[in-house]
Structures are given as C-alpha cells and as structure tokens.
Amino acid sequence: MKKNTKTIVNLVLLALLFLAVWVIERTSSASSMLITVLKKGAIYALIAVSMNLLNGFTGLFSLGQAGFMLVGAYTYAVLTIPVAKRVAVYQMYAGGAIHFQLPWLVGILLAGAVAALFAALIGYPVLRLKSDYLAIATLGFAEIIRAIIQYEKLGPITNGSLLLKTYPTFKSTLFPFAAAAICIGIIVLLINSTYGRAFKAIRDDEIAAEAMGINLFRHKQMAFIISSFFAGVGGALLAMYQGTLQANAFKAAMTYEILLIVVIGGMGSVTGSVLASFLFIACSEWWLRFLDAEQFIGSFQVPLLRSGFRMVVFSVVIMIVVLFFRRGIMGDKEFDVEGISKWCRRKFGKGGAKA
Amino acid sequence: MFDKIFPYLLAGVSVGGQYALIAVGYTMVYGILRLINFAHGDIFTAAGFFMVYISATMPLYLAIPLVTVLTVALGFTVERVAYKPLRTAPRMSIMISAIGVSYLLQNLMWYITGGLAKQYPVLPWISDSITLGSASTKVVTIVTPILTIVLVTALVMLIQRTKIGMAMRAVSKDFETAELMGIKINSVISTTFIIGSFLAAVGSMLYFTNYTTVTPTIGAMPGLKAFVAAVFGGIGSIPGAVVGAFIIGIAENLIRAMGYTTFSDAFTFALLILILLVKPTGLFGEKTSEKV
C-alpha cells in the first residue's frame, strides 16, 4: 500500500471512531458503564503508550510513571482552580498561596512540561544506571515525589494530603479521546522518525547502537523526558476525569497496573497498549464487576463471589498472559489496515485460490 | 538530648534487624537470578496473615512452625510457577512476572481478609514490655538484632562451608558454567527461595509483634526498603544487606525523631539514588562489566 493511501485510510478510521464515540455518547446515559470505560480507557491508553515508549521502544525499565502522572495532575489542578473557589479548597491553608487561574489548555501543557522538567532533573543521574537499578530508582523517585507533595509545609500550594477539587473538568467523552489521539499521534510520529529508530536500536543492542554513533545517554534522556511529558498530560487528564485529586492514589500499584497494561498489549506496540487499556479498564470497571457481588442461582449461593474476587481473577489472568503469552496481544506488531489486509489475504486468500 | 533520641535509636536498630531479614532474601535471589523479587515483600505480608489465621485455631507452639513452613512453601511455589518458566526469557520479562505475582498476592490477600486490617496475635515473652534506661519498649526490640545476627551468621556459614553453599556461590558467579559443571541449578534456586522465605517468616513475626496490625499491602514498603538496603550494601552481598538494613532502619527513625515523619520513606529512596550515583555497586559490591 502506498504511504499516502495508508495515511488517508488511517485518518478515515480515526474519524469513524470519533463518530462512533459521539453516537454512543448521544444514545447512552452519562452514568453508563460504557461511557466510563471509554473516558478512562482513553486516558489510560495515553499513559500506557507513554510508558511503552520507554519500556517497550527504548528498553528502559522505568517504574516512575505514577510519579510523573502525579506531578502532571497536581500542576494542572493547582494552577487551574478558580480563584473564587480557592478559599474553600485550601481551607486549612487560608486560601493557599496561588492567586491566579490559568486556562485549562495551558494547565494541561504545563502539566506535561513540569513532569518533563522533573524527568530531566532525575534522568540526569538515574539514566546512567543499569536496567534493574533504573527500575528501583524511578520507583523510589515516585515515592519521594508523593511524600513531598503531601508535605504539610507545601500545603499552601499542594493542599498537603487533602483533596484538590473544583478545577475545570470535562463532560464530553470526545475530549479525552481527542486529547489522547493527538498525544498518541505525536508519539507514533516520533517512534517512526529517525529518533524513534535510534530508540529501538538502543533497545535491541545498546553496544551496537553506541558503536553506530548513537549517544546512549542523550537518547535515553530524550525518551525519558518525552515519555514523562505525556505521562504528565495523562495525569492531568486523569485528574479532570476524577474531578478530585489526592496524592495518595498515585502509588506504585498504579505504575504496576500501567506496566501490566503495556505487557498485555505487547511491549513495543502502540495499538497493543491502546487496545489493552480499554480491555483492562472494561474488565476492571465493568465486565468483571459481577465477580464482586454475591450471586444466587435460586437459593444456591455461587461460591467464591464476593468483594475482591474480581481483582483476584484479574491478576490470575494477567499472570497467565505474563507467563504463557509473553508477547501480549500484539507482540511488537501494530494493528493497522495493512496488517489486517495481509492477515485476511493469508486467511482467506488460500481458500479463494482453491475454490 | 540523648534520652530523647535513645528510644528512636532503639526502634531503629530493631526495625533495621527486621529489614535485614527481608533484605537477605532479596540479595540472595538477586545474586543468583539477577532478579528484583518484587513479590518478596508480599510473602512477608502473607507470613503475617498465616499467623493471624493459624494462631486463631491452634496453640502458638504449633502455629509458629506451621507458619514458617507455609511461608517457605509459598516462596518455593512462587519461584516454581512464576520464575522458573522464564529462565531463558529476557530479564525484563521475569521482573514483570515478579510484579505480576506481587499484584496477585496483594489482591488475593485483600480478597481473603476482605481488605480489613487484622490484629496480629500477641507472641509470649517477646511482646512483654521492658524498660531500658529512658525507653520503655518490647522485648522484641532487643531480641531482633541479636536473632538477626545469629541467623545471618548461620547463613554465611552455610554458604561458606557447605556443598549447597558452594553451589550457590558458583551459580551466582556464572549461571551457565555452573550448570555445565553439573550443578542442579533449579534446586539451588529453590534453596535460595526457601532460605529467603524462611528469613522473611522470622522477620514478619518480629515486625508484626512491633506493629501489630496486618493489611494486604503492608509488606510493600518494608519490602522496598529492604531491597534498598540490599542495594545499599552492595547487592549480592549478605553482610552488605545486613549493614545496609541497620543503617536504613536507624536513619529513618532518627528522621522521625527530628519530626519529619512524612519524609522517612522518601529518605530511604533518596539514599538509594545517592548511593547508586556515588558507588553504583553499593558498599560491599563487586564490579562487573559486560563483555563486548
């Protein structure tokens, strides 16, 4: 397929997707599970892709994603709370120290920028470490950030360990879709550029990449900063989706969840991460909900079903994927028109030839 | 001044010993498999829950050995099910598997306990209160460092003097060559996990005697800190892990003493990042380099 045709087909598909989302939103009630899944799924898709850029495409095993999301979410929330409402939010801190409000778009961009700035600062020491030390150091960084944000003396800015709220949020499902689509689009462009190829070279063989004149540290740092930028944006979107924000939710467990999404989707596959995000959110928020409620068939109580069982089933499924389907849904392939047409030809082409 | 700090110092030594017992499990597994066993902290928590449930149905003199056996069995099973199939896989896969196991164990414990904090049973004698100078504390505070040193010394002897210990050292030096020399890799790895889990079980009894409530995620933080201790001391080195654990235990309690409780966890990680920058191989670590 020609490159131009491919782009056009992809754009058409994207437009159709948006149309479908729009139709769904029009036809179902706002509290429907489908809408929840679509909103949260889109945000998680962005976050998962940003993590995949690091772990799947650059081969850096980083576990700091929740930390960067936290930075992004707080940057957004702190800067966009309406001045009039600050007194109510910062009850304990006399209205807080910030007396202006930025527009939401600026807030989101700054969320990314501040997260990226943090990444640049920690990346400098941390990226020189070997893979597993990098994992533990980034994990540690996320913990430090969380502690700092909850520090009482910073209360006038971060509201300490109390909730942040009343910052601008979104209503339409199309908003997180559009935001995620733009960001993921940029990441895809990056991955397919000469820099993206260098990232993949580093993933495949650091020593060979370096021998080909690729500055390892610089490129790793680039991937780290860019990934964190989008994690920050994702954090801001998540804050918007939730409506309230508290640092305590951004624990290591959140990073693990995102990592598992990336693994389920396939390390090194953008579409895999996107599909896995929606699947993950759909399972945890919707399809497997019934496992958490006690169920009766006649007078017979179905065993095992009670609160918490969903997550057990869920984690067993994840372990099965990790152990037996290590390549995840997509491996490092992409789900695109070309792939589908090739697959169809292989599947049905043979039958057609026989007939 | 000293009177004020002394109780914290005492608590630091005690918690340091408990971290040390967990840290040894991390450092041994890392030494052999080059794997950060993220599930180790959860095995520690599981040992806590085993005790909660078992001590409810039988006397402690039966419960304590049974808890130890169950914890060891859990550690062994985790290795066999989640790590063994990935022996030839890239390191990242096995680390992800470890994270998956940790996630599974936490969710499983949440399901079984209903997410409620459970009261840890009172173990006789070590739960008694004693007064030491200005500080009133439990006997466990004194017992922990002593027991830690005894156990770790025994372990070091095991590694230095016995055949299985020699096999462990061989495997940690060179996995493939050791295998070619006829060492049964799988039994060595299993032994490592068994020892690690045993120490985690002992550690959990001491830890929860101090902190008395068990929740499904309570092991995560001590687990991570123990890992940091292992890195701090030079990963793969058992004395290193013990020294690192005591330093971290004491330091974090001194930070509490200064009134920065919020930062006691963050401090551990700051220390980690610092040591990785200054001396990436830790205090007692050996230098390794990749062959081109």
Next chain:
Amino acid sequence: MSENVLHVENITMQFGGVVAINNLSMDINKGEIVALIGPNGAGKTTAFNCVTGVYEPTNGLVSFNGEVIVRNHPSGKMKKLYAGQNADKYPEKPVSHTPDQITRRGIARTFQNIRLFKSQSVFNNVLIATHLRRTSNVFTATFRLNAREEKRMREETLELLKIVGLDGLKDELATSLPYGQQRRLEIVRALATKPKLLLLDEPAAGMNPQETDELGQFICQIKDRFDLTVFLIEHHMNLVMDISDRIYVIDFGKQIAEGTPAEVQNNPAVIAAYLGVDESEEKEAGA
C-alpha cells in the same frame, strides 16, 4: 610514506591484576589493510575496544588522523597495581571518548559475535547507522520537517544495500538472514556511518572457504570504493595473507611480530607462539 590514520602508542589495558594488553604500539596508514592476529585470548578484541572507546586503557595513547582520541595514565587504585611499562610517559590530562563519539570521528566497527538490531529489518539496520549524520532535532524529526534529510538517508541506505546485493532482502528481519549475509550486513551498517577507518572483528568467523574468499574480495572492493583504511582481526590465515598489506601479531597482549604477510609467515617467533610448536615435532624433539 603515506599519511598515518591510526596511531596506537604504548597501550596497556589492565583489569585488576590481569594485564590484557601490554605496551602495544601500532600504526596504520591511509589506504592500508592491516591485520591483527594472535591466538585466542591474546587481547585482539581488547585492543579494538581500547581504540573504539569501549574500554579506557590503563596507560597509553591513541590518535586518529593526528587527533588524540584516547590518552590515559594509571591513576587511583591502578597506580599501585599497575604492572605495565611507561607509566610516567603520559602525565597529561586523560582523554577519553565514548564509543559514539569515536564513531562520529570516523572509526566504525563490527563485532566478533554479530550484533545486529534483532527486531529490525535489514533496511532499518542500515538506516539507523545514518542517524549520526542527522541535522534534524527531535522536534523537527517528529513533525516531519526533515523530509529532505529523511529521503536522503533512505536513498543512501538503499544504495549501500544495492552495492552489497542485499537490496532484495531489505524488508526481511535482519536476524533471519543466513550467517554470511548477517556478517555482510554488519559491515554495510558500519559503512553507513561513513567511516574513514573500518575495524572488522573476525569478519570471516564461521564461514566456509568459498564464503571467506568472497568476503576477502568484498573487503578489497569496499576499501577502494569508499576510500577506506581497514584494520581487521582474523583467524582465517588464507584471508589474512591474501588481503593484508601488513600484519601485527600479538600474544599474551604483547606484540611479537610485525611486517608483510611473507615476513610474518617466516618469523620463527610467530610460528612458535602463534601457530604453536607442532605436537609431533615436540615428540620428535623429546625423543
């Protein structure tokens, strides 16, 4: 006398107490094909690694086209441990570069155990090596403001692949190629960095005599075509004797001979140390 390209002076590489290379000096002139031979474990690859910045030698100096790219003297812990010579000859501030900086100066290399980018196609493997000459930054590259450069990179890559006859396989996965072609691909990938000096680490390892012959011709061909200087490590003596202008022989990290193929072949030290005293001869001598 033609101009000097690579000048290696008194290089000593010591790992702890082990001296892997001992006071090694070599000179390679423009347009030459020079071979570095020696028994297994003699320190050949270590010598390459010292030149390409993978290792920092304990002592000595390397210059490339007149520019000092490596210079070091024993310091710190090594000061006491140092077992080599000329410890005081390079007291100046040490110079060291990372491998990528050295590649950008014009030294490209291949590896003893092939190191291709496993998940990438043949085409991308070579394309990646054009990255070092980019003028775009990450922003312009992402938003495709570097279309002309990207096109040039792709054209260059295709041209290189055509020259070595791999263009028909360009969309195949690099690791799916037969062994000999993987070696070739690794050489092409190195060429894509536009080097002046090409270091080949056992390019003919695992090849049969016919493939080795072809490789020899190939090396001469690319040398002329790209105006290269070639420095290679090799065990296939036929290949070495065929194509080399000069040969350095090392054993236990020390140079034991240097000269044209004919000179080296007849050097008794080489025959004794490198080729080894024949077992039957040994018996006879004993009898």
